[in-house]
Amino acid sequence: MNGLLRFSRGVDWVNAQVGKYIIWLILASTVVSGVNAVVRKLFNMSSNAFLEVQWYLFAAAFLVAAGYTLLHQEHVKIDVLSSRLSKRGQIWVDIIGFTFFLTPICLAILWYGIPFFLQGWRSGEMSNNAGGLVRWPVYAMIPLGFTLLMLQGWSELIKRIAFLQGRIEDPTAKRAEKSAEEELAESIRRLAEAEADAGKKAD
Template sequence: MRALLKLSNAIDWLNAFVGRYVIWLILGSTVISGVNAVVRKAFNMSSNAYLEVQWYLFAASFLLAAGYTLLNHDHVRIDVVAGRLSKRTQVWIDVFGFTVFLLPLCFAILWFSIPFFLKGYQSGEMSNNAGGLIRWPVFLMMPLGFGLLMLQGVSELIKRIAYLMGLIEDPTSKKVAKTAEEELAEEIVRLAEAKNKIA
């Protein structure tokens, strides 16, 4: 079980790493959207490529962050009944859900999306829109995203079983951490203080 817990920690690290940087795709999508709107209104010109790259980036951020969201227990849960049950029963429900629903679903999506991506990559499929982009990069996001989600599902399953065996503390307790906004604000303050010391 120790080896499985090490695997779980490695998967957690991977999804935390991906989640930390995927947020920048949202910023990129927002900036492109704003620039596109200004150029369209001010100069009466635009390109479908701008619109498509926006949804490419948004799709990538949504799919690639799914595992990170599961790691942080931020998916929507409606625990009307389960919330009233004992912690062990709740963990058993999670084990059942991961085993019967999440992991088979991720496997099925990988099964169908990998050939779909490979076909698009080999054919060099392009968007039908004038000025549109090549499609395989966005097709790649589906197997990558569901692959990361499946890995995180395995990690969460390992943690639940380890908890039931009494090897670790409750893996479902949400760790209170600083938000990305709080971390950014602290970094800005730290940089400003460092700049003031230099000056």
């Protein structure tokens, strides 16, 4: 079990790092959308590439951050039912869910998603829209995202079994941590302060 808990901590760390940086794609998507709107209004011109890169970025953020979302227990749960169970009952519901639902679904999507990505990569498939982008980068988000989600599901499964054995504290207990949005705002603030300090030193 100690080895499995080390694996779980490693998976948690990977998805925590992914979540820390993937949120910047939301900001990038927003900036691209805003610039595209301004250019279209002011200069009456646009490109399908600008439109497609927005949903490429959003798709990457949505899929790749799925494991991070599970790590922080932000997926939708049927609390109306689970809240009526004891803590051990809730843990067993999670164990059954991770084992018999999450893992098979992720494996099925990977079974079809990896060949789908490889086909697009080998063929150099392009968008059907004029000025559109190559497709394989967004296709790659499918196997990447569901691999991270499945690994996080296994990590959560390990933690819940360890909890039932009395090895660790309750893994479902919410911890007082900053949200991803708060971390992004903090990162932007630090960057702005660093640029301001650099400007003062240059003067």
